[in-house]
Amino acid sequence: MHTSDRIIEAATRLIKKNGYRGVSTKAIATEAKVNESTIFRQFGSKQGILEAIIERHSDMPQFEKLLKDEATDNPEVDLLNVSLQYRLFFHKNVDIILIGIRDKGIFPELDRVLTEPPVKLHSLLVEYFERLQKKKIIARQDARLAAMSFLSTCYGFQMSELIHQQYQSQLVTEEEFYKYIVSSFVKGLLSQS
Secondary structure, X not given: OOHHHHHHHHHHHHHHHHOOOOOXXXXXXXXXXXXXXXXXXXXXXXXHHHHHHHHHHOOHHHHHHHHHHOOOOOHHHHHHHHHHHHHHHHHHOHHHHHHHHHOOOOOHHHHHHHHHHHHHHHHHHHXXXXXXXXXXXXXXXXXXXXXXXXXXXXXXXXHHHHHOHHHHHHHOOHHHHHHHHHHHHHHHHHOOO
């Protein structure tokens, strides 16, 4: 395993356990079995490590591919694909998501780094909805609000599942929830305002 990988994995474990504020570069170096100077040489700072963690776990290229290159311009198909990728991203990155929740508001730079991916995904969805409006596939509406509504629904379900795992899974599966919500959402996109 490369040194940078060891540092990133060690930092992720420690930040998850102790929070961003509760972890020093010295502790990360000890956990990764490297000199602290190696961390500064490779990442510049603790924030640089966090940015590398988020970059490594980012699914932005996949979301861009789904909403641009591979988009069918059929909103039901495309939004189901996006919701599947969102679920995969959420499951794969629970540690990063929990770090963001745990340390929200403590450091403005941490909030900025953790906010960039959802802001970028929102922007991709806005572009997608605007493109479908121009092609007259969906009705004219505020694409920003449509994107935020879709993302908030996905996020809310995933957070609820994370917090209430055992209870929620008895009520509804992820698959049936997303099929239903995408179908309902698309009906709203198609209706005239």
